[in-house]
Amino acid sequence: LLSPFFFLMVSSQNISQIHSIKVAGAISDVIQSTLGPRSSLKMILDNQGRLIVTNDGNCILREIEATHPIACSLIELSRAQENEVGDGTTSVVIMASEILKITEILLKKGFNPNQIIGAYYKGLNRGIFFLEDQVTTDIKIENFDEIKKVVSTCIGTKLVSRFSRLICELSFKAMKNFGSNRRYHETKYFVKVEKITSGSIEQSKIFPGLMLEKDVSHPKMRRFIDNPKIILLDCPIEFKKGETLTSSFEITGRKQWEKILKMEEDHVIYLCNLLKIFNPDLIISEKAVSEIAIHYLNKLNISVLKRVKKSDNIRISKATGATVVSSIEDLEYSDLGKASKFVVKKIGDENYSFIIGKHGSFPCTALLFGPSRDILDEMERNLNDAIEVTKTILSSPKILPGGGASEMAIADFLLKKSEKFKNANFFVFKTMAMAFEIIPKTLIQNCGNSPIHRMNQLRNFHSHKGFFFGIDGKNGNIIDTRKTGIFDIYHVKVQIFKIAFENAATILRIDKIISGISPKNHNQDLTKGPKKY
Secondary structure, three states: OOOOOOOOOOOOOOHHHHHHHHHHHHHHHHHHHHOOOOOOOEEEEOOOOOEEEEOOHHHHHHOOOOOOHHHHHHHHHHHHHHHHOOOOHHHHHHHHHHHHHHHHHHHHOOOOHHHHHHHHHHHHHHHHHHHHHHHOEEOOOOOHHHHHHHHHHHHOOOOOHHHHHHHHHHHHHHHHOOOOOOOHHHHHHHEEEEEEOOOOHHHOEEEOEEEEOOOOOOOOOOOEEEOOEEEEEOOOEOOOOOOOOOOOOOOOOHHHHHHHHHHHHHHHHHHHHHHHHOOOOEEEEOOOEOHHHHHHHHHOOOEEEOOOOHHHHHHHHHHHOOOEEOOHHHOOHHHOEEOOEEEEEEEOOEEEEEEEOOOOOOOEEEEEEOOOHHHHHHHHHHHHHHHHHHHHHHHOOEEEEOOOHHHHHHHHHHHHHHOOOOOOHHHHHHHHHHHHOHHHHHHHHHOOOOHHHHHHHHHHHHHHOOOOEEEOOOOOOEEEHHHHOOEEEHHHHHHHHHHHHHHHHHHHHOOOOEEOOOOOOOOOOHHHOOEEO
16 A cells, blocks of 8 residues: 555556555555444554544544555545535545445456446436435524534544534534624634633633633733724834844944944834834734833733734734734734724633624634543544534535435435446446445444345335435444434535545546656666556
8 A cells, every 4th residue: 555556467458447446445444444423443643753543534544654646546535525525534435445346346347447437427417316306305504403413413423422512512603603694615714723721521612702822921911902903913023133144243342232222222112103103902913022112012001912823813814804014114004903802811821812803703713621632632623524514504404314324325226227227337327336335334334233134124125115214323223314313414425426436437547557756676777768557
């Protein structure tokens, strides 16, 4: 898996596709046990020596140092799914790998890859139309209980599943904070997660404003301000340093030294007087603020936060309407921003600054409390997934039966459709149905049950009793998902099916992998051109 290329001595048609299928299967085997509520955990030692314990598919795959192009393609597939909808990162890789495994049967029977790909797209389009037309159900986005059932299905497979209701409430409140004008594409700017290693997990909450792990720069500066006027700076408030490190000069006497100090102080006072013109209540700078500037700004009754992260400054800018200014001399009245309150509070052993705005107009901060950093990191990953799922369900309020019921519904539909063909599509549609069955089959296996008997029962249920029957991920039994409240989001499922088949189709089109770089410890005559693998 970690070797970039394998030299194949056997000459055969479709040998490159079969090799790619083996590599995809190796990637799938890594994360297949992490699917469902009874998933296993993976302990990862990252490149910084940090230990990570998680069952998140994307988190596991991004730590794998794979150099094979097919392996990298599947890892990128999981990352794309995470960025797009926030859920299904494990399912999409498992399904893409299973599609390739099943395709190997067709390749060995002599089917052309392009013929297989064309039939795959035809079957996928018909299957998605079938889901939308007969299986989907609309929900009311104002009803928290209905959204909770959908988000709980996502969170129920995570490490913090016992706190699924809390995570659901946090994600719903975070998205509700956007108000009527929801800007879903800017979620990362308007929902910030802060982790505090103290207290219990149940204390976690959504704070309607911004929180910075900073205290005011002077103990006598105001820590509570109503309706503050805010200036954001991307420049220091101190004497301008030389352009190069080689700048030097010689001091011959005390008066000359005092003159230099007076010049520095006069320049800092000049900058403070420029800021005084705009009468701000709070100044936030990404750079340093000298002690002289802090002294004079405190006399002017202006609070200062220094060395703030650039990402936080951008978030404050979007929230308050302020403009981040790179030079104090260029500051204008239109660059100032406004907030509702500025408060400094002590939580645990640290002081935190809060910038509070009106509901629906300001970003929010998710305060996560927990006993250790590892648990908080996993909670942050799970909360981010829940927020993305909530965002998706609010923008596209359609749901499907969960527990593998949607996959089995498409599989049953494709099996029935295949009977109407008398050409190659007969075989391709049947293999597609087998690929869709991998999700409920994996759920059964992760519960410790034998999939053969349960899968036969599930096929029988879908053929005669309807398509709402799936697998209970906690015990591997067959259930009616409508009664247990296990649902998946239509948009997430369609995204999984589409990009899994598209990725598999792309890999099947590769008929040769050519290395333009000679392997290590292997002398190659470059005049003969690149080797084919």
